[in-house]
Amino acid sequence: MQQLRDILYGVNLIQVIGSTDVAIEAIVFDSRKATANTVFVAIKGFTVDGHNYISKAIELGCTSIICEAIPTETSEGVNYIQVKDSHQALALMANNFYDEPSKKLTLVGITGTNGKTTCTTLLHKLFTQLGYKVGLLSTVVNKIGDKEIPSTHTTPDAVGLNALLAQMVEEGCTHCFMEVSSHAIHQHRTTGLDFKVGGFTNITHDHLDYHKTFKEYINVKKSFFDHLSKEAFAITNLDDKNGAVMLQNTKAKKLSYSLKSVSDFKAKVLENQFTGLVLNMNGTELWSRLIGDFNAYNLLLVYAIAITLEEDELEVLTQLSTLESVDGRFQYTKSESGIIAIVDYAHTPDALANVLGTINNIRTKNETVFTVVGCGGDRDKTKRPLMAGIACENSDKVVITSDNPRTENPETIIEEMMTGVEGQHYKKTLSITNRKEAIKTAISMAQPNDIILIAGKGHETYQEINGVKHDFDDMAITKELFKKLDK
Ligand SMILES: CC(=O)N[C@H]1[C@@H](OP(=O)(O)OP(=O)(O)OC[C@H]2O[C@@H](n3ccc(=O)[nH]c3=O)[C@H](O)[C@@H]2O)O[C@H](CO)[C@@H](O)[C@@H]1O[C@H](C)C(=O)N[C@@H](C)C(=O)N[C@H](CCC(=O)O)C(=O)O
Numbered sequence: 001m002q003q004l005r006d007i008l009y010g011v012n013l014i015q016v017i018g019s020t021d022v023a024i025e026a027i028v029f030d031s032r033k034a035t036a037n038t039v040f041v042a043i044k045g046f047t048v049d050g051h052n053y054i055s056k057a058i059e060l061g062c063t064s065i066i067c068e069a070i071p072t073e074t075s076e077g078v079n080y081i082q083v084k085d086s087h088q089a090l091a092l093m094a095n096n097f098y099d100e101p102s103k104k105l106t107l108v109g110i111t112g113t114n115g116k117t118t119c120t121t122l123l124h125k126l127f128t129q130l131g132y133k134v135g136l137l138s139t140v141v142n143k144i145g146d147k148e149i150p151s152t153h154t155t156p157d158a159v160g161l162n163a164l165l166a167q168m169v170e171e172g173c174t175h176c177f178m179e180v181s182s183h184a185i186h187q188h189r190t191t192g193l194d195f196k197v198g199g200f201t202n203i204t205h206d207h208l209d210y211h212k213t214f215k216e217y218i219n220v221k222k223s224f225f226d227h228l229s230k231e232a233f234a235i236t237n238l239d240d241k242n243g244a245v246m247l248q249n250t251k252a253k254k255l256s257y258s259l260k261s262v263s264d265f266k267a268k269v270l271e272n273q274f275t276g277l278v279l280n281m282n283g284t285e286l287w288s289r290l291i292g293d294f295n296a297y298n299l300l301l302v303y304a305i306a307i308t309l310e311e312d313e314l315e316v317l318t319q320l321s322t323l324e325s326v327d328g329r330f331q332y333t334k335s336e337s338g339i340i341a342i343v344d345y346a347h348t349p350d351a352l353a354n355v356l357g358t359i360n361n362i363r364t365k366n367e368t369v370f371t372v373v374g375c376g377g378d379r380d381k382t383k384r385p386l387m388a389g390i391a392c393e394n395s396d397k398v399v400i401t402s403d404n405p406r407t408e409n410p411e412t413i414i415e416e417m418m419t420g421v422e423g424q425h426y427k428k429t430l431s432i433t434n435r436k437e438a439i440k441t442a443i444s445m446a447q448p449n450d451i452i453l454i455a456g457k458g459h460e461t462y463q464e465i466n467g468v469k470h471d472f473d474d475m476a477i478t479k480e481l482f483k484k485l486d487k
């Protein structure tokens, strides 16, 4: 049990009605989880206002409420603490409640539109191989050492986040590598954390449903660096148009990486094939199994962070060259007959164009490029025709199929995708609703050296149809089909 007054340390208080001398067992921000020994933080959300649920929390026995506005009718025996910003209060309280776990390990945060999962996962693998027990907070999975904890968000909520960091500390982790999403920065999920390193990958148009303008999206990402301490390191990508802007107002020690301009950490792509990359990494040759130009940036940022954290350069380079691709991120496999398959999580028009751009960059012009792609149900419908159009423009043959139909009719989704296929592209397009059949068909049509991109589901291990998650793993299915083919 902790005293409420102690966990309010650093929070901008406006007024206290009642007392802060109360023992607290947990912080909750969902009234449904409130009990007698919890403090309920009322948050104005996008769907509802948590302030409307204060009375519900009290009904469940809660006697301490943090809010931005004191209710007009207050209850006897309840402590109301008015704060300027509930989101911020929640994060600072969570930090205090768990005794500032971020200060007890080396916390590294990666932000940017693309590459966060890849870089944090590579860092987790690298530091594990360097002999440390380390934590990972990512879109795909959270990890404490090798122990996996399912992940629901790219960046967990402030309470869950500090709880996981505390668990990492307790279980002996020396470092934690985490993805910092723009939503998380905006919602103060990472406020108050003591980052030792902040890394920036890149920024392109994304999440504009949330951030409204690109300028606002840039400013939100930049505010992560604005809040780093002067003891921290901020590492940016100078090849990104907005890379320098990110560090404009940071107090942290500024570092940069680039493939194209003068910077603290430099790399050059010497070879870029489906078998991997050969890079000149700050003067030393490095072979990597990761594929595509963009992975040169990811490897360079990972290297820069390891060197900044004073790891031995030779050891870092040796271990880096053993790392394999991250699940569902440009993941490569090849049949015995020589058909290449790439599984990638690209589920937006921009990501699909990027992945196909990378494939077309590496291919020699003799092979056929197949794309197997679908779009998720109950999600943005405007992307459907765009993704089909992009698949057709950038590949030789396209199999339009299902992703996670969720509650929608998969055939309707496919029809909507097909509206984006222009007349001259019809003859290269097939539609097969069953995703496994679609992959099988592409494989049956492919010749040795042809390339099949299976896009949209990446690391996902299920296909959600009408509320039921059926086992489904693009890579496992592809390998199984390859095996049958090779028999
Ligand atoms: C848009 C967004 O980020 N929404 C997040 C937000 O939800 P919200 O604002 O809609 O919450 P709300 O339903 O209006 O409720 C407001 C408050 O009232 C409370 N409430 C509600 C009902 C009730 O009976 N009692 C009660 O107390 C809620 O617990 C909440 O505190 O706050 C919730 C609680 O923390 C989050 O779970 C939720 O994430 C949703 C599920 C989500 O999908 N978020 C995505 C967009 C997201 O965060 N993505 C990024 C990465 C994206 C990427 O890079 O691809 C991520 O970091 O995962």
Ligand SMILES: Nc1ncnc2c1ncn2[C@@H]1O[C@H](COP(=O)(O)OP(=O)(O)OP(=O)(O)O)[C@@H](O)[C@H]1O
Pocket (backbone or CB within 6 Å): 112, 113, 114, 115, 116, 117, 118, 119, 139, 154, 179, 201, 202, 294, 295, 297, 298, 329, 330, 344, 345, 346, 351, 354, 355
């Ligand atoms: N540095 C990069 N630049 C551009 N594209 C990248 C980069 N790294 C990975 N990608 C591609 O972008 C997609 C997303 O990669 P990744 O999952 O690492 O990014 P993320 O930032 O974690 O995304 P999310 O917002 O989904 O969490 C993948 O399709 C991958 O192939």
Ligand SMILES: N[C@H](CCC[C@H](N)C(=O)O)C(=O)O
Pocket (backbone or CB within 6 Å): 347, 375, 376, 377, 379, 403, 404, 456, 457, 460
């Ligand atoms: N986390 C995102 C990714 C979707 C990936 C794609 N496979 C789909 O189901 O649409 C979402 O749920 O919108």
Ligand SMILES: [Mg+2]
Pocket (backbone or CB within 6 Å): 116, 117, 138, 139, 140, 154, 179
């Ligand atoms: Mg991610």
